[in-house]
Amino acid sequence: MAGHSQFKNIMHRKGRQDAARSKLFAKLAREITVAAKTGLADPNMNPRLRLAIQAARAENMPKDNIERAIKKASGSDTESYEAIRYEGYGPGGVAVIVEALSNNRNRTGGAVRAVFTKHGGNLGATGAVSHMFAHVGEIVYPAGAGSADVVLDAAIEAGAEDVKSDASGHLITCLFADLGSVSAALEAKLGEAAGVKALWKPTQTSTVDEERAASLIKLIAALEDDDDVQNVYSNFEVSDAVLAKLTAA
DSSP states (O other): OBHHHHHHHHHHHTTOTGGGHHHHHHHHHHHHHHHHHHSOSOTTTOHHHHHHHHHHHHTTOOHHHHHHHHHHTTSTTOOOOEEEEEEEEOGGGOEEEEEEEESOHHHHHHHHHHHHHHTTOEEEOTTSSGGGEEEEEEEEEEGGGOOHHHHHHHHHHHTOSEEEEETTEEEEEEEGGGHHHHHHHHHHHHOSOSEEEEEEEESSOEEOOHHHHHHHHHHHHHHHTSTTEEEEEEOEEOOHHHHHHHHHO
């Protein structure tokens, strides 16, 4: 397992998910507010808002929080945020992509650069590492949504690119540009998904040892701790033995 999902698994196993829940909800709320402000407040007419709400629901964000975030977009005092993508290298030349929503580009850029420098990495220009990733959409359904064949047929009809099914559920992948239409078509066939998100998926991975993996985890954690940072992705990969050590540490 490589990159962002691997880091998340380690952090979840260490029991830090609950401690970070309020920060996660704040970031999800910001995305909902920005999506509602840049389009219509109706998720049925605003694909970005629809996806933001689905992502919030997947993290069990309370309905009241979601509704407040949408209403906040209509306020005259709502700050204007822009989406910014940063690309750079972590220890050992591992590729890192950082997505942020910021109302102050200079503040956010300075903070992200400082984190890279502190943890043995360096910030590059836009496009420096994104060619090593595919920008895709991932839609998750529980095993109870249907058999592998039923989900596969629905995914093909919806225009998805790939489906992986096992005892734990179904993972459907599509092009980023098609995420809104594919998720809507699947919902009509299978019901609401357990998770819908856009992400940068590594197409090239870099295997690192335990020392560098530990440094990368600290780098990613520091980046995600920044209030302006929404998501962090990396293409590092570790062996099962190293993963076991990091999980137990």
